[in-house]
Amino acid sequence: MIIIEAENLKKNYNGFTAVNGVSFHINQGEIFGFLGPNGAGKTTTINMLTGLARITGGRVKLLGDDYTRNARKAQAMMGIVPDESNLYEELSGRDNLIFCGALYGMQKSLREERADRLLKQFDLVEAAGKPFKAFSKGMKRKLTIAAGIIHQPEILFLDEPTTGIDVASARQIRNLIVDLNRRGTTIFLTTHYIEEAERLCGRLAFIVRGKIVREGNVEELMTEARGENTVHFNLGGDFSCIEGDFKARFPNYGIKMIDNSGVSIKSAHSFTLLPLVSFFEERGFPVYEARIVRPSLEEVFVKVTGIEIKKMQSQKEGSQ
Amino acid sequence: MKAWIAFASILIKDMRSYYLKPPNISWGLIFPIAWTLMFFIRSPGAFEVRELLPGVISLSILFGTTSMLAVTITFERKSRSFERLLLAPISLNLLMLAKTSGAIIFGVINAFIPIIFAGFLTDLSGINWLMVLGSVIFISITSTFLGLFIAVSVSQVFEAQTFSNFFRFPMIFLCGLFIPVHELPIFLQPISFALPLTYGADILKTAVNNNGSFSTPLSFLALIVFSVFLFAYSIYNVNRKWIS
Numbered sequence: 001m002i003i004i005e006a007e008n009l010k011k012n013y014n015g016f017t018a019v020n021g022v023s024f025h026i027n028q029g030e031i032f033g034f035l036g037p038n039g040a041g042k043t044t045t046i047n048m049l050t051g052l053a054r055i056t057g058g059r060v061k062l063l064g065d066d067y068t069r070n071a072r073k074a075q076a077m078m079g080i081v082p083d084e085s086n087l088y089e090e091l092s093g094r095d096n097l098i099f100c101g102a103l104y105g106m107q108k109s110l111r112e113e114r115a116d117r118l119l120k121q122f123d124l125v126e127a128a129g130k131p132f133k134a135f136s137k138g139m140k141r142k143l144t145i146a147a148g149i150i151h152q153p154e155i156l157f158l159d160e161p162t163t164g165i166d167v168a169s170a171r172q173i174r175n176l177i178v179d180l181n182r183r184g185t186t187i188f189l190t191t192h193y194i195e196e197a198e199r200l201c202g203r204l205a206f207i208v209r210g211k212i213v214r215e216g217n218v219e220e221l222m223t224e225a226r227g228e229n230t231v232h233f234n235l236g237g238d239f240s241c242i243e244g245d246f247k248a249r250f251p252n253y254g255i256k257m258i259d260n261s262g263v264s265i266k267s268a269h270s271f272t273l274l275p276l277v278s279f280f281e282e283r284g285f286p287v288y289e290a291r292i293v294r295p296s297l298e299e300v301f302v303k304v305t306g307i308e309i310k311k312m313q314s315q316k317e318g319s320q
Numbered sequence: 321m322k323a324w325i326a327f328a329s330i331l332i333k334d335m336r337s338y339y340l341k342p343p344n345i346s347w348g349l350i351f352p353i354a355w356t357l358m359f360f361i362r363s364p365g366a367f368e369v370r371e372l373l374p375g376v377i378s379l380s381i382l383f384g385t386t387s388m389l390a391v392t393i394t395f396e397r398k399s400r401s402f403e404r405l406l407l408a409p410i411s412l413n414l415l416m417l418a419k420t421s422g423a424i425i426f427g428v429i430n431a432f433i434p435i436i437f438a439g440f441l442t443d444l445s446g447i448n449w450l451m452v453l454g455s456v457i458f459i460s461i462t463s464t465f466l467g468l469f470i471a472v473s474v475s476q477v478f479e480a481q482t483f484s485n486f487f488r489f490p491m492i493f494l495c496g497l498f499i500p501v502h503e504l505p506i507f508l509q510p511i512s513f514a515l516p517l518t519y520g521a522d523i524l525k526t527a528v529n530n531n532g533s534f535s536t537p538l539s540f541l542a543l544i545v546f547s548v549f550l551f552a553y554s555i556y557n558v559n560r561k562w563i564s
Contacts, residue, residue, distance in 0.1 A: 013564070050407060051406075051563070052403060052406060052407065052563060053563065053564065054563055054564060072410070072411065073409070075407060075408065075409040080407050082400065082403065086399065086400035086401050086403055086404055087401065087404070088333070088337065088401050089401075090337050091333070091337070099329055099333055102325055102326055102328075102329030103326045103329065103330075103404070103405065103408035103409075104322070104326070104408065104409060105321070105322020105323065105326055105409070106325070107325070147404075
């Protein structure tokens with residue numbers, strides 16, 4: 001079932017087009033990734049979906065209903081975790097959660113019970129009584145996620161949840177995201193970390209300069225990017241003179257030496273591994289490992305958008 | 321019901337986080353004492369607490385409410401915690417009423433501090449307390465909504481303070497508290513009539529010393545009109561600027 005459907009969304013700010021005709025849908029129960037460089041329109045899209053920015057053109061449907069007709073009902077179904085933690089500095093961790101529960105009309109006993117459960121789930125029990133301003137960056141991000149789900153939303157918007165925090169906290173947050181999704185929460189995740197998107201998301205959209213340049217599930221995107229099949233063989237012995245012999249035996253395959261450890265075989269068609277293994281073994285080069293090389297999501301992204309990942313990540317971290 | 325839980329929580333949080341903090345309580349005490357002393361030093365022989373009371377009450381409310389609301393909302397906007405409120409499933413009108421209610425209550429509390437002081441210094445018999453309460457509530461509402469108007473017009477905390485003073489200081493001298501409106505130069509009188517405090521202070525003068533210049537029902541009506549206008553204009557600005 002489709003939970004959110006965006007049709008031809010547009011956003012202009014004083015003549016500048018931040019989002020230009022974006023269309024996508026999010027299925028209930030999935031983690032949908034929105035991947036793009038700084039300024040691509042990720043946060044603006046989230047703001048339009050959640051009601052923080054007015055839509056210039058297009059429309060959003062939530063469970064089939066036009067979002068704008070009943071924005072309050074829609075907001076009650078959403079949890080939002082912005083790219084910067086925005087809880088109250090002077091309130092304690094627990095009080096922040098309880099206050100956020102109250103904003104969604106939860107009764108006192110229920111919000112207290114949920115706050116305590118979330119503090120336990122997010123490993124924040126010890127810090128529960130400390131003011132938010134005393135939290136570390138990773139703890140702040142975890143508490144902000146907890147605040148976003150205290151009312152048990154149907155869909156959770158996570159805007160760059162792991163940007164600018166330490167590796168251990170980022171890993172813990174990724175595990176929490178997976179856990180939340182397993183418990184039934186649909187997640188809309190924006191990120192500029194390709195590995196994060198690859199690891200977490202079922203489907204993805206690449207957004208560049210306000211436009212979606214590609215959308216699909218991770219497997220589809222990778223298959224699309226795979227121009228040819230590649231297998232790496234780790235070999236023993238001195239196989240440096242094998243190239244001529246190999247080309248004579250397998251004229252349709254390409255071969256390339258990889259340092260002294262093995263060879264990389266490329267083919268436009270799928271491989272049958274056994275003849276290749278036999279070929280090497282017969283010539284006295286034992287095969288220690290044969291590994292099919294899949295293109296990474298990073299390669300797919302670079303191929304589709306032409307944007308270098310390292311440049312994109314350093315831009316974002318610089319802005320943080 | 322759910323919306324009212326949110327309303328009450330925002331109000332209680334603001335009271336605890338901002339209005340009932342020791343610096344604000346001390347402000348509420350120091351401000352009326354400072355004003356009273358200022359007049360005492362200026363003219364010790366002619367010092368009449370009861371004559372000063374409407375002015376001190378009005379200014380305590382005006383300064384207390386406008387500074388607090390303008391600063392707290394601008395601060396929350398800056399730290400982005402205000403976004404959290406905008407994302408809550410409650411109407412913008414109710415949200416802004418919740419944010420302003422704390423300042424209105426703070427204004428009413430501030431108003432009664434000089435009254436309590438005055439009770440120790442002079443005879444307060446014959447005062448129309450119902451009218452005092454009505455004017456205090458309406459001055460608090462209009463001053464708070466003026467603070468809201470300022471908060472939605474600026475983006476930095478220091479701008480909020482500067483912009484508040486742009487309204488407040490001329491208001492002290494033009495609202496008829498110290499110089500009656502009809503004694504002001506003719507070109508300043510229209511400005512005086514355009515200030516909400518002019519009407520609030522006049523009701524207080526009538527209630528405390530029975531020497532107001534305007535019709536009390538008309539002054540109440542003027543305060544209601546100012547309140548509705550300032551609130552509606554602020555909501556329009558929030559919609560236009562913050563949910564852009």
